[in-house]
Amino acid sequence: MSNYTRRDLLKTLGAATVAAATPASALWTNMAHAADAKYQVTPEKGAKLRVLRWKRFVQGDEDLWNANTKKFTEKTGIEVRVDNEGWEDVRPKAAVAANVGSGPDIIVGWFDDPHQYPDKLHDLTPLANYLGAKYGGWYDICKRYGTRDNKWIALPLGIVGNLLVYRESHVKAAGFDGVPKDLDGFLKLCKGMKAKGTPAGLALGHAVGDGNDWVHWLLWAHGGKMVDEKGNVVINSPETVAALDYIRELYPTFVPGTLSWQDPHNNAAFLAGQCSMTNNGISIYYAAKNSTDPKLKEMAADIGHAHFPIGPVGKTTEFMQITQAMLFKYSKFPNAAKEYLRFMWEQEQFNPWLEASIGYVSQPLKAYEKNPVWTVDPKHTPFRDVAQGLMDNGHAYKLGAASAGVMADYILIDMMAEAASGQQTSKAAAERAQKRAERYYKI
Template sequence: MGFTRRDLLKTTAGASASLMVPSLLTLRARAQDLSFKPEEGASLRLLRWSPFVKGDEEQWLANTKKFTEATGVEVRVDKESWEDIRPKAAVAANVGSGPDLMFVWFDDPHQYPDKLLEVSDLANYLGGKYGGWYDGPKSYATRDGQFVGLPLATIGNAIVYRDSWVKEAGFSEFPKTTDKFLELCQALQKSGHPVGFTHGHGVGDGNNYAHWLLWSHGGKMVDEKGTVTINSPETQKAIEYAMELYKTFIPGTEGWLDVNNNRAFLAGELSVIANGISAYYSAKNDPKLAEIAKDIRTTNLPVGPVGKPVELYQVTSAVIFKYTKYPNAAKAYLQFMFEEAQMSEWITKSSGYCCQTLKAFASNPVWTADPANAPYAKASETLRPNGYAGPLGYASAAVMADYVLVDMFAEAVTGQQTPQAAMERAEKRANRYYRV
């Protein structure tokens, strides 16, 4: 059975007109039609990361069911922990077998672009229909001008904190600069409400925190030519700042993965974390945590000596492996999931967790439905890609996958290395990839 525009219209006939803003209607009218006919007897397997927001997974599965009903193509959706996605994707690419589609992280598509199905036709269709792709997410999914994946979502990162404890520490509003932020963390630690940021191998939280530390102080892993520049006075300042912050932390953050800060925060063990909307979402939807939810506030991370916001944010792209037996079915599936009726509902049900990568969806009402969602609304628009200031590619992806930057900060704050030794070790590790 072929999936066509007519099938899509049938499945979306009941969609609420209130969700369709003029920009979407205009863009859709201008878009050239595109359809893929699934192969005879096609079935698909998708491997995605485990959700932190229940509505994300539930709506993705509901949309998948709609696709199966429209096309007859069964889609099995499996999930893995965030940390396991990257190695499993690399194995599938190199071995040539596994799931047909995957949700991968950051610039991972640049590690094995020749193993991925080019989807420029679909990406250009969607971009033309929905206002274009944001540059940051697009850079992760393109190689030599060709799309080897579709930028699916940006999972924003922001400060999540207990408002009453911040005020108790003597701050009427949350600090907007790194200097004042350090003063707040010191005051919170003294008042018995320590803070905690991930120094462990958390794909999202560990990388987001480490890159913010580095970039906010003017440091960078490489320059515009891809020469490793991590061993610098700016990096030294970032490490020294991190060491002072670490003194205010709850014990054990050097071993944290992405789930640990959520758990500690919701257990009342600490007052401030950097996280997606998931921590607030969990409290808001658990009657036992109602009082905590009322006290939670969110805001963007403080601005450092560079004088402007510089944050990584976590991008996930949907890729199709070349070894799939059903490339047309896989493209039809992704097209269906990105169309307005499905994508708008998925963004809404994700409750601010998954930020749109196509510009036309920026008007989704979820971003104004709750003040806590606001700091996450422009994640795709404002993110700084991994690998700054050099180009994305195998080296940038490999350095992140090897946690070079995360380890540098962790080694210094825990006293395993001096700041200088930590920088030199990071420099040596990064050069293994950038000199290939």
């Protein structure tokens, strides 16, 4: 608890007493019921902040983020410099900052970043509890990624939705009314689409976002997992083999070249009409909708978004990118930084920002489901609910260096690609992945 400011501590203890529970469990459970959520820290005098975040996918995000930041500076007199970096470059930068102990006060990073260096981060529990209580609570997935040992070590900012994007008319032509909810139906749909000359295509190259998102879903949908609850690698399992057998049937229905696809490839192929179903954020729809080309405008009207089918495990097993803000202990102005985070996550700032992000990012707090961006266009609505059924890449064990390493080394994508292309049998591909993953979970 030494990292709390005195005030934080008093507030938390106060809330806990009100809830008549032990302080430890009160940290993020009971606090959510506190009716009059209060949180206050006093920024240090003369504080100046540096924030590093990923470069926007859509201009409105950056504009509103900067406008909100400016508002914060005007209100508090705290100068904030916001730097933007390509989204994949933030991870190494954050890791280096953690390692050398200097850098931006706040870094808005990805996935399990905070779990790789939890002891370098400030405890944000009081702030997260306050926000959770005020805004309808955090989604479970946000707790999974944001907390460690019941302490919030990062503040989830949102989820970059990743759903099936498809051409409604092409799905219809293949004999289906929307994307089926089960794996068998999904395979039949892909076969039908291939037969009609309008194939699907999901990335199997080293595509950090699109590739990882769908292969995790497919593995989990079959009940396979990288590790069990105790951290033993169990990827070489009958469930995994079932998933690999499935992908061997699925892959031939894809448009050629998906083994080489990186993140932007499917967008380009879809917009060019070469691929009629893929997995992606809302960006494909927006590119079509905002295009001046009448053909693309027409395509926009034909685009549908659907959640991934549910496999034998009987529940949603989706996987998407989560982004969260970390406050590093080396920061000279932790209270100012906390105040900045609070300010940015409050509805007066968060709602306009979420709206300006036009569906690229989905809310981490349930109250923001009411944001008009989700209903202004019915094609946005599926992205509203992306946080609900998400699983984390550490499943079923703790997040940490091992889960991050396994994903960064593309072990799952490689395994799927090996099986899909027929380079390895399903069994051999699973064995190879097992061997590679064991290395990461050994330490």
